[in-house]
Amino acid sequence: MTRRRLALVGAVLLVAACVERLTAPGHCPGDFCPSGQITVVDTLLTTAINRDSSYRGYVLAHQSALMLAAHLPGATDTLDGRPIFRINGIGSHFSISTVDTSRGPILGADSARLQLYIVRRDTATHNLRLQLYRLPITIDSSTTFADVTGPFTDSLVRNINIDTLLAQPGRKDTVTGDSVVVDTVNHRLLLSLKLDTTAARYVGTDSGSVAYGIRIAADTLASIAFGKGTFGPVLQWYLRVDSLGMPVARKPGTLGAPLASFVFAPPAAPVDSTLAVGGVPSARSLLRVAFPKAIRDSSQVIRATLFLVPAVAARGAPADSFVIEARTVFADFGGKSPVDLRLGDTTIIHIGSTDTVKIEVTNLLQVWAADSTHPTVLVLRPESEAQFFGEIRFYPSVAAAFRPTLQVTFVRRFPFGVP
C-alpha cells in the first residue's frame, strides 16, 4: 500500500519536472491578446512645484575638497581665485643625532621643496603661469580676499611657467630645480618647486611656520584646482642646525598644510527670489512638489523630468562646466533638511548657457510613490559643492511663465482580473 502511494506521488513529481515554454508572439490589439492593455499617460505638471527657495553657505571655501585658482576677466569684473595655505613649522630646535635626544637650535634653512598637486586643469589653456606669494602665517579659515591683497602685491617669491616646465627634457628645470610629474591615469600634475633661502625663510620665532598664496595667469581660460588633504601642499625643509657651534645639515620629515583654502573675488551674490545652485559658498534650492495622489497611489512612474529655466546665464569659469544634482530629503526642515543620499539624478551645467535645464528625476518620484511618508521635496545642489565657481539661477515658481515644471510619464494600474 505504502509503495503504491509513493509510486503515485513519484509519478506525479516526475511529470511535473518537465520544462514549460509558454511565451507566444501576439498581434495586439487582436483576437489573441488580453483584453487589458498597458496604458501610458504623459502629463505636464505646471503648477505642482511651489514654495521653492534658495539657501547659501553649505560648504565654505576652507571646507572644499579643492583649492580653486582662477583669473578670468569678465565684462564687468574679473573672477580671481587664489589658493592660500599655511604649513606649520617644527619649532626652533631640531634633533642633531639620531642615536640620542640631543637637540640644537635651528639656524635657518638652506632651501625647501614645495609639492603641489594640480588636480584639474584645462589642457586648452596655454602659457599657464603660477605666482607664489608669501603670506602672513596668521591666515585662517576666515581670511578674505581683501585681507591678503597686500601680500599678494608685494610678497612674490617665485614665478613658474607650467607649460615651459612641461616642455623641459625629463620635465625638470635644471636651472630652477623645479620639476613636474604627469599622472595621465588620474589626470593630475605633481609640481615640485625648489624654494631658495629667500623664498623659504625659516623663522624660528614663528616656529618655522610659513604661509603661501598662489595666483595664476594664462593666455586664456586660467582656471585650475589644487588638491587638498592627501593631495595637498607638502613642504620639505633642508635645515641648518647648530651642533655645539658647528652648523650641520638636517632634513626633517615632510610637512602638510593644516590650513588650505582659497580666497576669491568678486564674492558670490546674495540669494534672492531665484533658485540659486552652486557657487562658493555653495547654494542649494528646495522645491516642494504637490505630487498628485492619482499618480502616487495607483500608477507606476516610468519617467519624470524636471524642467528648469535659467533666470540668467550660468556663471563661472568658462571651461568648468559643473554638475548639479536633484535629491530628496528625509524631512522638510527648509534649508536644514537632511538630504537623502541614496538616490540622485544629475545634469551638466555649461557656463554661459541659458538653455532650459532638464533633470531626469524618475527614481526620486518612484521613491515618493512607494513611500507615501516620504516628503515630496526636491533639493538642487552641486554634485561637488564649492569645488567650482560655477553657479546657476533658475526662475522660481512665482514666475508664472518660467516656473519649474515636472513632466511625468506613468502607467495606470493594469486591469488584472478582467476577462
Add this chain to the structure above:
Amino acid sequence: MTHRIGGIIAVLLVAPALTGRAMAAAQDSQFGIRGLGTPGRWESVRSRSTGGAFAPFDPLSPLMEAPLADIGQLTATAAGGTSHRDVQEGGTTTALRTTRFPVMGVAGPVAPRLTVAAGFTTYLDKSWDVSFRDSFLLRGVMQRYTDEITSDGSVADVRLAVAGRVSRRIAIGVGLHVLAGSTRNTAQRRFDDSTFNPVQQSAEVRYDGLGVSGSVLIGLAPGLSLSGWARSDTRLRAKVADTTSAVTDLPTMVGGGLLFAPSPSVRFAASTAWRSWSRAGAGAFDTWTWSAGAEFGSRRMPIRLGARRGQMPFSLGTEAPTETAASLGTGRAFAQGRALIDLGLERLERRGGGLTERVWTVLVGLTVRP
C-alpha cells in the same frame, strides 16, 4: 475502508500541492487568452483516448456522476499530460510546451447502492504568455516597446459527487461543484529608449464560483446504454486584493452519450455536449462538441481510438473557433487489476481568426484500486 479513502485523498491532494501545478489545465490555447480561459476536458486518459466519447460512461471521468454507481470498490485516479503545441499566425510558427495534471479523484462505495466521489479537474485554464512589439508617440517621439503579458494558473472544479442505482437499469448521480483557483498575472513593457523605465506590474487574481450537476445512466438493453447530464454554474467572481474585479456568468451545459458493446471485447461510444458560453458576455459563443470512439480488446490491455470535433467559446470574430482531434491509446492492468496505467496520444487542431494551433499531447493516467 474510511482510513483507506482518507489516505488516498491525502495523496491525491498533497501531491498537487508539492508540484504547484495541479490546478492547471490539460491544455492551454491562444484561444483562451481573450475571454475567461480555455475550458478544461473532464475526461480520464481512457476517455480522452477515445476522443471523449466514453466520458459519459466512465466513472473516473468527472463529466458525469451516474457511472460512479458501478465503480464497485475504492478507486483513485490521476492523469498528467504534456503538450507540444505549434501556434501558427501570420506566417509565424511558435513552438510551445506545457505539462498539466487535468484530473485527480477518488471514489468508492459507502453503502450497498451509494457511491461517493471527490476530486478535482480543470474548469478553466488561464496559463498563457504573450509577447509583442509595437510603438506609439510619446513626448513627441515614436517610442518602440516590447510588451509581455502573462497569466499563470487556472480555475479548478472541485467536485463532491454522489451516485447510486435506483434500479437494475437506471443509475443517477448528482454533484456539487466548487470553482476555485488563482492566477499570477504580470504585465511588462520594455522601451527601446532606456530613459523610460520598464513597466512591471503584477497581481494575484483569485476566482470563485459554484455549480451543481446531475446525470442519469440508462441501460436500454444488454450492451446498449444511454446517458444524459446537465450542469449549471452560477458565476465566476474574480478578485484582486480582495476587490471584485469582474463577475462573469457561467454556462449551463447539457450532454449525453450512447454506448454500444456488441461483445465484451468491443465497445463503441458517441457523445455530444452543448454549453451556453455566450452568457459570459461579448466575444463568447455557445459551443457544441461531438465525439465518437471505440475500445477493443480485454480490459487488461485494450486498444482505444476516437475522434472529436467541437468549438472553442471565445473569439473576437463572428464565429467560434473550431477544434478537431484524433486520439488513440491503450492501457495495462497490473496486480490483478488493482493498478492500471493508461497511455494516450492526441493530435489536436484548432482554427479561428487566422490562427491555427496544432497540438501533440501525450497522456499518462494512473488508477489504483487498493
